[in-house]
Amino acid sequence: MSAEPYDALHWHSRDGLRLYARDYPAAVYADARPRCPVICIPGLTRNSADFDEIATVLAAAGRRVLAVDLRGRGRSQYADDPSTYSADRYALDILDLMAAQSIPRAVFIGTSLGVWVTMTVAVKQPAAVAAAVLNDAGPQAPKSALDRIARYAGVPVPAMTREDAAAYIERIGSAAYPKYTSADWARMIERMFRIRDDGLLVLDYDPKIIRTVSPTKLWLLRPLMWHLYRKLAAGRPILLLRGALSDILEAKTARRMAAVSPLVRLVEVPDVGHAPSLSELDARIGIETLLDVAD
Numbered sequence: 001m002s003a004e005p006y007d008a009l010h011w012h013s014r015d016g017l018r019l020y021a022r023d024y025p026a027a028v029y030a031d032a033r034p035r036c037p038v039i040c041i042p043g044l045t046r047n048s049a050d051f052d053e054i055a056t057v058l059a060a061a062g063r064r065v066l067a068v069d070l071r072g073r074g075r076s077q078y079a080d081d082p083s084t085y086s087a088d089r090y091a092l093d094i095l096d097l098m099a100a101q102s103i104p105r106a107v108f109i110g111t112s113l114g115v116w117v118t119m120t121v122a123v124k125q126p127a128a129v130a131a132a133v134l135n136d137a138g139p140q141a142p143k144s145a146l147d148r149i150a151r152y153a154g155v156p157v158p159a160m161t162r163e164d165a166a167a168y169i170e171r172i173g174s175a176a177y178p179k180y181t182s183a184d185w186a187r188m189i190e191r192m193f194r195i196r197d198d199g200l201l202v203l204d205y206d207p208k209i210i211r212t213v214s215p216t217k218l219w220l221l222r223p224l225m226w227h228l229y230r231k232l233a234a235g236r237p238i239l240l241l242r243g244a245l246s247d248i249l250e251a252k253t254a255r256r257m258a259a260v261s262p263l264v265r266l267v268e269v270p271d272v273g274h275a276p277s278l279s280e281l282d283a284r285i286g287i288e289t290l291l292d293v294a295d
Helices: 046-058 087-100 113-126 144-152 164-174 181-187 207-212 215-220 224-235 251-258 281-294
Strands: 009-013 016-026 038-043 065-069 106-109 129-135 193-194 199-201 238-243 263-267
Touching: 009 087, 016 046, 016 106, 038 046, 038 087, 038 238, 046 065, 046 106, 046 281, 065 087, 087 113, 106 113, 106 281, 113 224, 129 215, 144 215, 164 181, 164 199, 199 207, 238 251, 238 281, 251 263, 263 281
Parallel strands: 038 065, 038 106, 106 129, 129 238, 238 263
Antiparallel strands: 009 016, 016 065, 193 199
16 A cells, blocks of 8 residues: 555556556445445546545545546556547546456546546446446537637646646636635646656646547537437436536536436536536535445
């Protein structure tokens, strides 16, 4: 066990990339019953660090949690072929992880892009998904919101000092987190940047990841995404989290998603946009409630 609350876990994709996940071991209790593990999948430009708070809480309650770095992010290898930065390939990578760890089924927590990956896993291998938390994304998003993300995701930025990095994060995130303080923005540096040998900070993902997620393409894929969502929501518990200020998951879309199945529960997280950090009280209670019925 490392000094961190997690161990480093590596596995290989079927096309040969070395991938990484944080492995939070389940606390052991004398009366422990078997509990379904949790797999956390981050958003487009993010990584496993986003789940540290919720993963630590869930592991302390007796549940193993794997928080992944998708290919091209964090400690996972970058792909030579940018066309493999796709929900289909990410889903195969997750299934390879489950096979390597002998995990037949898990509860999935997906944020943003992680929602689409979760839906894809459920179609490829339905038995693998016991239940799912869908954090602030669904089968469609307004094209204006997708255009907003495209204005910064994958756009090269120079190496930065810590002060510059905090200012950059605040500039792109202030609308989503209006109550964040300067200390909050500074803490996010560790989740979004890596430190170069010269001490400067660079964004911790391959800029080429954006090539397969153009706003126009995602807009045109809405019918297919609704089909995938209905497959996911059929017969399994779903927690749908929506940031009350979100421009990615509109309230009307969230209500339509909730109406697909009586097993879908919608929770709106106040005072936050895209996407809730999962440390919010409403989000945590919702996740813990879902897990109580997932096993």
